[in-house]
Amino acid sequence: MAAKNAFYAQSGGVTAVINASAAGVIETARQQKGKIGKIYAGRNGIIGALTEDLIDTGKDSIAAIRALRHTPSGAFGSCRYKLKSLEQNRREYERLIEVFKAHNIGYFFYNGGGDSADTCLKVSQLADTLGYPIQAIHVPKTVDNDLPITDCCPGFGSVAKYIAVSTLEASFDVASMSKTSTKVFVLEVMGRHAGWIAAAGGLASSKDCEIPIVILFPEIPFDRSKFLAKVDDFVKKFGYCSVVVSEGVKGEDGKFLSDQGVRDAFGHAQLGGVAPVVANIVRDGLGLKYHWGVADYLQRAARHIASKTDVEQAYAMGKAAVEFAIKGHNSVMPTIERLSSKPYRWKVGMAQLSKVANVEKMMPKNFISKDGFGITDKCREYLAPLIKGEDYPPYKDGLPNYVRLKNVAVAKKLSDFTI
Amino acid sequence: MAAKNAFYAQSGGVTAVINASAAGVIETARQQKGKIGKIYAGRNGIIGALTEDLIDTGKDSIAAIRALRHTPSGAFGSCRYKLKSLEQNRREYERLIEVFKAHNIGYFFYNGGGDSADTCLKVSQLADTLGYPIQAIHVPKTVDNDLPITDCCPGFGSVAKYIAVSTLEASFDVASMSKTSTKVFVLEVMGRHAGWIAAAGGLASSKDCEIPIVILFPEIPFDRSKFLAKVDDFVKKFGYCSVVVSEGVKGEDGKFLSDQGVRDAFGHAQLGGVAPVVANIVRDGLGLKYHWGVADYLQRAARHIASKTDVEQAYAMGKAAVEFAIKGHNSVMPTIERLSSKPYRWKVGMAQLSKVANVEKMMPKNFISKDGFGITDKCREYLAPLIKGEDYPPYKDGLPNYVRLKNVAVAKKLSDFTI
Missing domain, CATH: 3.40.50.460 (Phosphofructokinase domain)
Known part of the structure; x- marks a missing residue:
């Protein structure tokens, strides 16, 4: 079977480490010769897929992709755009399939929070709903820390x-x-x-x-x-x-x-x-x-003061997403499983996307002190490892040397589409 | 002649590096055995002198004083308090002399901006105005960068x-x-x-x-x-x-x-x-x-992202202030003299306090672009070296390990004074 191409995109509010996840996805996918062909990114999230505005990440050097690990924000552009249900907007799903087919895309990596997990879930169901074979993996990201199942959220x-x-x-x-x-x-x-x-x-x-x-x-x-x-x-x-x-x-x-x-x-x-x-x-x-x-x-x-733990986890989530896809998974999300707090130990887990989408994890009641104005020891124990370690970006002339990718567009094959 | 004691205090809005100047003063003064005796700090600036609320910096360890170099804010407390003129409030000047005499203070180091330079100037004139021999040196500090003569201001x-x-x-x-x-x-x-x-x-x-x-x-x-x-x-x-x-x-x-x-x-x-x-x-x-x-x-x-140039200059100003005092100077302020911008080279200079107090240095007109919304190349050349270099504080459990001094009070010898 010929290698399928991969699609990666960033969604929702960006973070200091979402690009570290992008680096994890791209660097890992680049190692999958014979299994993953080209690695495309969507310009501005799912909008890039709908409008066939794809970026060829292969045009950026090894060094540039590595530099994503220390660069904040969304290097490919993000979006606030939620797919409606298949019943409400069948046209968009058919368009996605058209674009995926035209560019031989078999892997879909979507990097976002709760709303984006819902979009990713809908894409993951395209095989069932519209007969297009795709493996969709959600890469967790949100500063709100409100995704369920995972112990914490990169960002x-x-x-x-x-x-x-x-x-x-x-x-x-x-x-x-x-x-x-x-x-x-x-x-x-x-x-x-x-x-x-x-x-x-x-x-x-x-x-x-x-x-x-x-x-x-x-x-x-x-x-x-x-x-x-x-x-x-x-x-x-x-x-x-x-x-x-x-x-x-x-x-x-x-x-x-x-x-x-x-x-x-x-x-x-x-x-x-x-x-x-x-x-x-x-x-x-x-x-x-x-x-x-x-x-x-x-x-x-504030990538300049990012948590080392967070950077490592963000990268690991991107890497795991690709590994899950290669193993044949669909409709899942890598998670962070806490094994112990002192010393802090964690491993990569896996969650079904249907259990993630549209579920908001609130802060446990016993994390807030009785008077309502402070945090408890339990909360402190949970939070402390997440801010641990520094991971400074390189500097040039007193400023962080953040990367800007070339973001070279892939030639369009289809007619325009209005969203 | 027996060694005189020194008084150091912080004034006005604090900065990420004013404590680096404090470290420069204290570490340098500690080396002046036989010339400088005890090194006292005023709790909350000049108020500490007026109310005889002195701190014995000798009670803090070498390591604690060294840690001031990487600790933001004013370790001894600052104040917004400007001495009135001798004519308007003679009582305060007499009180200062009373406190200085009681604690054998012969050196006065005041760390602040334009208003504080005025206070320091008035203290430096005590020999002339009220016959009390004192050497008063101003240590420059202000985020506003508006002190005259010096090329830039620590902070x-x-x-x-x-x-x-x-x-x-x-x-x-x-x-x-x-x-x-x-x-x-x-x-x-x-x-x-x-x-x-x-x-x-x-x-x-x-x-x-x-x-x-x-x-x-x-x-x-x-x-x-x-x-x-x-x-x-x-x-x-x-x-x-x-x-x-x-x-x-x-x-x-x-x-x-x-x-x-x-x-x-x-x-x-x-x-x-x-x-x-x-x-x-x-x-x-x-x-x-x-x-x-x-x-x-x-x-x-934000000491966590302080400029290395700034930290070094702040320390150097504190050090130079003590060296000036030892050489017999009074009513002066160490300055930063720029020798060249590319490469950036600077040295310590000296300004007469009478030319510093109450003078505000505005930004040159040719630093602002013609349309009024940007900076010129001249401005860029001036600013660039000032943000250069990183000087990270040590971290513990994910947070900067800033020092809190003991701030042990010196026993009072005088009656109370109401300001």
Whole structure:
């Protein structure tokens, strides 16, 4: 049987290590001579497949592909695009098959989170639904850490490290200033549904170096007076306080705390973050001087401070995906199985995609402290290994030497397709 | 003559490397047996001197003082407190002399920016004004990079590196997302009067790796339509755009752009940053999807990505301050003298404090490109060496192993003093 070509694409919000998974896929697939032919990437995720906008990764050198391991973001472009069901949009599935056939694609590697797992699942069913033989493997990725079955998600460990380091550093700063100036620092972090990232802020405090940190989780409805009492308490005891607030925190009315109906002088709605809202609450409630920051993309793009554990796992997931495909698997996702926390040991596992797609893993209740403002020892034990180790990119002239691929397009064989 | 004791204190906003200067002062002073006796630090800057709240740095080990070199923030606490003139507050000067006398202090090292240089200058004049012999040396520090005479200010290079790296990383991120989602990323950076820090964002783009970056400088009045045209232009050409905005940007009416008279649903004034304001302008003017971040304290506390050049210069300034004192100087400040940019060579110089205090160095006009949205080659040549080199702190369990000193108080000899 002649070798089939492979298709790889990146989907959803990108991370500091999704390209490490890409390197894992491409480097491993390149070693499968006779089994895997060309390795194509979709420009902007599944959109690249639908529009026949394929990239020939073979045009990039060994060194360039290796450099993906230390380059953040999605080197082939990502997308936010979810395939509808076969019943709702049969046309798209038929188009996918048309493109796959035209380019002899037999392997489909999709690198993303929960929504992308659903897309990958639908592709994996093409043999059954439309008679096109394909092996679709999902490569896990999401800073939200909310995929089920796998112990953690590549991308999360590096964000967790960034938030822990930043909280530590900013807390040292506000501690220095607190005598005559700023007493409260508020840091807004990602996490619309689950408090995984906010929880990582708690790692900045340890037995050796205690830091007063109040965490506001999306899982806990915001209670203004309890919050102010906690901050007041910390400021009285330590002289200062840091607040790590998840963007998804809601009030007791179920509305996002960031959605304060804020208007500018002309009455136009203003979209702000939750950090300034919390900072204003501190000002109004306690009269304390504050500073606030919003990490936004910086947190998930910060390859310069990526977790070594995370980089290794991201690469391993890409590698395992190809190995699974070569072994004949379809509709699966490699996972990270934790064998022990101290010392940290893990291995690659395998999950059925049908059990992954559209399932959101929330943070266990016993990871949040009783008062709702901190993390428990159990949470700490879970998080600690994920931020361990540094994996610095090479630098040139003071800046990380991140790679930009050539991304040479494959000649089109089909007519245009409008999505 | 018996050895005199030394007093060192930190003042104003802290930085990633002000403790490196502290290490330079303390380690150098410790070598001056017979000339310098005890090395005291003021708890919270000059307030520590006024309230006789002195720290005996001798209680901390060689290793702890060495670790200051890789620890951000102000290890002894900082303050925002400016001495009034002798005429306005003679009581404070008399108190300083009382404390200095009680603790046999003959050397005064003050580590800060422009306001602190003024305080240091006033202390240096105590011999003339009140007959107390003291040698006061200012150790330069400020992320604002606005001290005169010195080529650059310790603290700035590391912020510049952080902003350049973050802009690079976030730009890679938004580029990946731009096909179907975010097209504009806005990053707010420090700099109320001068655009030095914002300018550093421009370093993220280079000939090897061009990135569309719009910089909003406090020096250039914000012109909404020109700004929108520039962003639109970049998005059409590159598919995305990054905006680096200085917190101090003002509109043509002279008012801070961040001061939009924003009110919450109850009509309360809301203090927000300038990043969401700029993001809203992009949304309203161009209808593009955006993300925004506010680096705030993260940028100046980010010792994990400090510039090696900056760390070395910060240490050298502390060391030189002690050497100047030993040589008998008073009322001076060590400076960084640039000898050449390519290759970068510099040496320690000396400035009279009277020429430093209350003088603000603005960014040269020819550092900003003609359209007002970018940096010139001249600016690039100036900035490039300042972010060069990495100087990573040691890590433990995935986090930088920053030191916390014992900060043992010296027994008080005087009655209380209220400031």
